[in-house]
Amino acid sequence: MNVIECDIPGPLILEPKVFGDDRGFFMESWNAAVFAKAGLDLGFVQDNHSHSQKGVLRGMHFQNPGAQGKLVRVVNGAVFDVAVDLxxxxxxxxxxxxxxxxxxxxxxxxxxxxFAHGFLTLADDTDFLYKCTTPYAPQNEHSLAWDDPAVGIAWPLEGIEPQLSAKDREGLALSEVEAFA
Structure with missing residues (x-):
């Protein structure tokens, strides 16, 4: 597995070894020993699957208390995925x-x-999978405003009017969120 560090310490881009031929491909999306060797000794407790059409923006979500680490990937379609240091x-x-x-x-x-986490779907019928280190706790979930100018996320919105849930439309500004210590 190729591990790529990001401009902010913590988030990582992971490129698994993919073995392909004329039949298709095979890859390990999770192997505890391989991830631990890469410095990610993780215990996942929940798997989630989201399906969306192009232009759906989900985020920026986080739990506090009960912060979640998330290992995310796309198995159909494409997303622009974002993490914000809180x-x-x-x-x-x-x-x-x-x-x-x-x-x-x-x-x-x-x-x-x-970190707060969110994504914008770039293709119809996008299937987004993620593993979490802590169970979902709706009473502890918060949303950072996806368009907060203090954060300035450069979403690739050319020709896209983002579709948001009511909860995501009511996300708080960075100065108002219940951030971590």
Whole structure:
């Protein structure tokens, strides 16, 4: 597995070894020993699957307390995936990193605890899978505003009017969120 560090310490782009031939391909999307060797000794407790059409924007979500680490990937379609550092003690507080994940590039993205996470679907019928280190706790879930100018996420919205849930339309500004220590 190829591990690519991001501009902000913590999130990682992961490129698995893919073995392909005229029949298709094979890859390991999770192997505890391989990930531990790469410095990611993780215990996942929940798997999630989201299906969306082009232009759906989900995020920027986080839980506090009960922060979740997420290992995310796309098995059909494509997304622009984003993590925002919400650790007040971090020199990178409020900064974001983004990566395109697709069925074609087979990349995965590690979003550690202490980050808000979200994505914009770039293709119809996108299937997005993610493993979580902590169970979902709706009473602890919060949303950072996806379009907060203090964060300045450069979403690839050319020709796209993002579709948002009511919860995501009501996301809070960075200055208002219940950030991490």
């Amino acid at each position: 650790r007040r003690s971090s020199p990178h507080f409020g900064q974001w990193v983004g990566v395109e994940l697709s069925a074609a590039n087979k990349r995965m993205f590690w979003v550690p605890e202490g």
